[in-house]
Amino acid sequence: MDILFLAQNFTSEFSDSELLSFAGDILSGLIGLLGAGLGVYGAYYVMQKQLKAENEQYRKDRIDNTFFNLLGLFQNIREELDSDNIIKSIKLKVACKIDSERNKYFDELFLSEKPNFINDIQEFNRLTTPFYKKYCEKLINELEKGKDSRYDSHVSHLLEDVEENDKEKLTQSIKRIENFTDSFKDNKPEFNYILEVPDIIEIINEVFKSSTGYSGNYFRALYRCLKYIMDSDLKMEDKKFYSGVLRGILSSDEMLVVFYNCMYFEKGEKFKELLEKEENGERIDFFGDEEDLKNLDKEYDLPFFSKEDLLFSKTDMQNLKELIKGN
Numbered sequence: 001m002d003i004l005f006l007a008q009n010f011t012s013e014f015s016d017s018e019l020l021s022f023a024g025d026i027l028s029g030l031i032g033l034l035g036a037g038l039g040v041y042g043a044y045y046v047m048q049k050q051l052k053a054e055n056e057q058y059r060k061d062r063i064d065n066t067f068f069n070l071l072g073l074f075q076n077i078r079e080e081l082d083s084d085n086i087i088k089s090i091k092l093k094v095a096c097k098i099d100s101e102r103n104k105y106f107d108e109l110f111l112s113e114k115p116n117f118i119n120d121i122q123e124f125n126r127l128t129t130p131f132y133k134k135y136c137e138k139l140i141n142e143l144e145k146g147k148d149s150r151y152d153s154h155v156s157h158l159l160e161d162v163e164e165n166d167k168e169k170l171t172q173s174i175k176r177i178e179n180f181t182d183s184f185k186d187n188k189p190e191f192n193y194i195l196e197v198p199d200i201i202e203i204i205n206e207v208f209k210s211s212t213g214y215s216g217n218y219f220r221a222l223y224r225c226l227k228y229i230m231d232s233d234l235k236m237e238d239k240k241f242y243s244g245v246l247r248g249i250l251s252s253d254e255m256l257v258v259f260y261n262c263m264y265f266e267k268g269e270k271f272k273e274l275l276e277k278e279e280n281g282e283r284i285d286f287f288g289d290e291e292d293l294k295n296l297d298k299e300y301d302l303p304f305f306s307k308e309d310l311l312f313s314k315t316d317m318q319n320l321k322e323l324i325k326g327n
Helices: 002-013 018-077 083-127 130-147 151-161 164-173 176-186 197-210 215-230 236-248 252-264 267-275 290-296 313-325
Strands: none
Touching: 018 083, 018 215, 018 236, 018 313, 083 130, 083 164, 083 176, 083 197, 083 252, 130 151, 151 176, 164 176, 176 290, 215 267, 236 313, 252 267, 252 313, 267 313
């Protein structure tokens, strides 16, 4: 009853137009409040977005400043590394190693063949006149001394003084000696020593530890630059950009020495670990990427040093492929 009375009383006091005006005032007030709220939220959103952009720019500026400061410190000591000297030293060590193994091989071959050499000369002496006895004794005496003796000069003396009717006998008797001499002293390709990984590691470690061209400061500074890039919260795409800037100041000889430092030198293992670090299946590709490997089949060269410059071609390419592909 009371509600009905109020409704009747309310409607009786206000006309329809007044009611509509009243409702419109309420609605416009609500819309105004909503608009003001949206305006405040919009302003807050824009401010947050600007603040985020400013923070991102500050972060990038901070990374830039730190990186280029590290890069500047690295450039100050770049000249401490004599990459040309190191490469020459490695080549010399390789030549010495191969020569040493070659000598060892022919020492063993001569030792195994020496009884046959001596028997052949003794047989020639037995089948001929006493005229050759002293020649044969001197030759046998030199053969006993080893492969580095003057046995070949005594063979030459025999060939010069041998009588015509004994030439064929002598030729047969010295055949094995001459075959050995041809292989050893005339550098015929009978011996082909291939350096194994332990040989390479030994050579690189010897050179890097003894060469005046090596600089520990150089590699420590280079490592700090790359580590800063890899430890940053940058995306891999940006990390590749910064590593490209770092790589861009290095010569091809430096890149080759850096490659050998991280692949074979005990103190370069941490640098290699940075290069092997993956993010979403991607690596930093400091020495190239899979596309560069594919381009080799199209007769293109490696991007940062020539394939022909590799000192241990087969092993180096295997290591490079494993580093790039991650297997």
